[in-house]
Amino acid sequence: MTREIKTASNLEKVLASGNFAVTGELGPPRSADGHEVAEKAKHLVGNVDSVNITDNQTAVVRMSSMAAGLLVQREGLQCNMQMVTRDRNRIAIQSDIMGAYALGIHNLLCLTGDHQKFGDHPQAKNVFDMDAIGLIQTVKSMRDDGRLLSGQELPPEGRPKIFIGSAYNPFADPEKYRIHRTAKKVEAGVDFLQSQCIYDMPRFRAFMKEAVDMGLTEKAYFMAGITPFKNLGMARYMQKNVPGILVPDEFINRLKGVPKEKQAEEGMKIAAEQIEEFKTTPSLGIKGVHLMLIEWEHMVPEFVKLCKLTPRPKL
Amino acid sequence: MIICERKPIDELKSFIAGKKKVLLVGCRGCVTVCNAGGTKEVEILAALLRLDAQKDGNELTIDEFTLERQCDPEYVDELADLVAKQYDAILSMACSVGPQFLSRRYPKEKVYPSLNTCFIGGALAHGVWAEHCQACGNCIIHNFGGMCPVSRCSKSIMNGPCGGSSNGVCEISKEVECIWHLIASKYMDEGRLAEFAPLQPIKDWSKSRDGGPRKIVREELVK
Amino acid sequence: MSEFEPKIIAFCCQYCAYNAADTAGSMRLQYTPNVEIVLIPCSGRFDVILALKAFQSGADGVYVAGCLEGGCHFLDGNIRAKKRVVYLQNELKKIGLEPERLAMVNVSASQGPQFAAYIDEFAGVVKGLGPSPIKKQLAA
Numbered sequence: 008m009t010r011e012i013k014t015a016s017n018l019e020k021v022l023a024s025g026n027f028a029v030t031g032e033l034g035p036p037r038s039a040d041g042h043e044v045a046e047k048a049k050h051l052v053g054n055v056d057s058v059n060i061t062d063n064q065t066a067v068v069r070m071s072s073m074a075a076g077l078l079v080q081r082e083g084l085q086c087n088m089q090m091v092t093r094d095r096n097r098i099a100i101q102s103d104i105m106g107a108y109a110l111g112i113h114n115l116l117c118l119t120g121d122h123q124k125f126g127d128h129p130q131a132k133n134v135f136d137m138d139a140i141g142l143i144q145t146v147k148s149m150r151d152d153g154r155l156l157s158g159q160e161l162p163p164e165g166r167p168k169i170f171i172g173s174a175y176n177p178f179a180d181p182e183k184y185r186i187h188r189t190a191k192k193v194e195a196g197v198d199f200l201q202s203q204c205i206y207d208m209p210r211f212r213a214f215m216k217e218a219v220d221m222g223l224t225e226k227a228y229f230m231a232g233i234t235p236f237k238n239l240g241m242a243r244y245m246q247k248n249v250p251g252i253l254v255p256d257e258f259i260n261r262l263k264g265v266p267k268e269k270q271a272e273e274g275m276k277i278a279a280e281q282i283e284e285f286k287t288t289p290s291l292g293i294k295g296v297h298l299m300l301i302e303w304e305h306m307v308p309e310f311v312k313l314c315k316l317t318p319r320p321k322l
Numbered sequence: 323m324i325i326c327e328r329k330p331i332d333e334l335k336s337f338i339a340g341k342k343k344v345l346l347v348g349c350r351g352c353v354t355v356c357n358a359g360g361t362k363e364v365e366i367l368a369a370l371l372r373l374d375a376q377k378d379g380n381e382l383t384i385d386e387f388t389l390e391r392q393c394d395p396e397y398v399d400e401l402a403d404l405v406a407k408q409y410d411a412i413l414s415m416a417c418s419v420g421p422q423f424l425s426r427r428y429p430k431e432k433v434y435p436s437l438n439t440c441f442i443g444g445a446l447a448h449g450v451w452a453e454h455c456q457a458c459g460n461c462i463i464h465n466f467g468g469m470c471p472v473s474r475c476s477k478s479i480m481n482g483p484c485g486g487s488s489n490g491v492c493e494i495s496k497e498v499e500c501i502w503h504l505i506a507s508k509y510m511d512e513g514r515l516a517e518f519a520p521l522q523p524i525k526d527w528s529k530s531r532d533g534g535p536r537k538i539v540r541e542e543l544v545k
Numbered sequence: 546m547s548e549f550e551p552k553i554i555a556f557c558c559q560y561c562a563y564n565a566a567d568t569a570g571s572m573r574l575q576y577t578p579n580v581e582i583v584l585i586p587c588s589g590r591f592d593v594i595l596a597l598k599a600f601q602s603g604a605d606g607v608y609v610a611g612c613l614e615g616g617c618h619f620l621d622g623n624i625r626a627k628k629r630v631v632y633l634q635n636e637l638k639k640i641g642l643e644p645e646r647l648a649m650v651n652v653s654a655s656q657g658p659q660f661a662a663y664i665d666e667f668a669g670v671v672k673g674l675g676p677s678p679i680k681k682q683l684a685a
Binding site for chain 2: 593594597598600601636639640641642678679682683685
Binding site for chain 2: 093097119120121122124125133135136137138139140141144145156174175176179180181183184187188190191194195203250251
């Protein structure tokens, strides 16, 4: 399967060439120390096609995703700069898009962002000038129509050739509406979509069937979000406390069934089986995986090897 | 209506500390309906402040008066004779429009707000109020099943619900209903999904507060 | 100076506490003196302003007596009264007046002896707190 290439994004090349793509995730530090970013990036270089750089995730102040993304790119790995609309109005959004592209960023993940209520600055004034779908429309307009939201034209060489990403969550509510929200993102012009952590495979399969039936997987690349369990405690915590994440008892029992020091290994095995299903079941419509090994970046090399995701194609 | 809440007694005490003659002014508008600053609340606050002063042996006279509305000059004028009695402080128990109108009409007076102005909303039950409007200046609720995502979605999103919607409640609190859950469910239940599906345009906020302080002039009404 | 006898204002519902007080009287039960019983049509008629005015006039304690929970003649007047009492207790605390000077009790019309015992108990609490600071200032 090949599609028209719109950008210089490595991720786009991998996806368009029909390879099963792999993206990672890296959270910038809560400091101005750039070395930490470079250190984390070293575990990812060569193991993923591009890496998401989170934008003040959970509304906790961290190094900017654009700056951390550039530090990662210096290590030889393209970034998927995340951008939330919580902290920027349309003036800052468009300005940052121009700046990011000028500095060599090729992928942008458009998100609304977590509310600041539970972040480290709940006193902040939020912006939410637009939502994630509005952000997708904004990037698309700048890239394809060469226009700012004001209607102002961008010269042909001044259009940001950005590969547009966003997130989809099949596990939030109302269940039956989730696919329609995702369809809106596709309609808005998103190129690739990464899901939340998937554990509930039956619900995910049902969701993807709808996506395929609606033709969405022909218009955008759907990637599946994977976070291996580090241990039984984490699995139980996610089952009980994280809204919108459904952890089946089957996985809990598998982790219970092995000694504590083997739980991480078992968690990775479970994740590897999920990935194997995505890889070998084209009818699911999944074109790659998004690995979220947050604060566990050093395990990425071992994990991708276990899942037979390396070597990554050089295109 | 505008929903207000009385300020904590300590803050109000700090406003009148050392003062001997205080005028407490209520309002018969919104704040009467939301039980924050009508005649009755004026009476209760005056009684509390008097008790506090009496207890400490402080000399304090509090006069009470409730205006029809504090957001209308013709009613604010009615206070002129009373203000002439020279108070050390005037505490307004209206929304923040009240103390601003009192300050403007009686510029020499020290006017303090006794209420916190919280939001535009309605009563869900006696004693329970919820925000329903953010005065964005361009109502679009007809596009959302008669519900307002600007004021009732924590992120004011136009194409919800976001991934934080779970069991009908918002990610920020179990006390906050996900308005997008209600909107989407309504359209699905009524089989009107196609009508609901179109992408909402990025909202124009120029008619909201973001466009600067607003003013309406109706020439046919202006004398 | 003679021993301090607290001045108590008791707002009593006509369907229960007022009758209980009556019963206590006709049974010639001794209870604390200086209790002024104020008849109200239901404890739901109790309003914070009534208590505030009583304190302002020098009462050492204010008591609200309503029907047993579930037994209100007007369904939930006593429940509402209880909420107001709790609200006002908090406000009193904030202005530095002991919240224990205000209390509520639920009795039935036949509970004369209990009513007398409750009043005595409350009077004991108020006695322990001493004269209300407002009364002290009024006297000064």
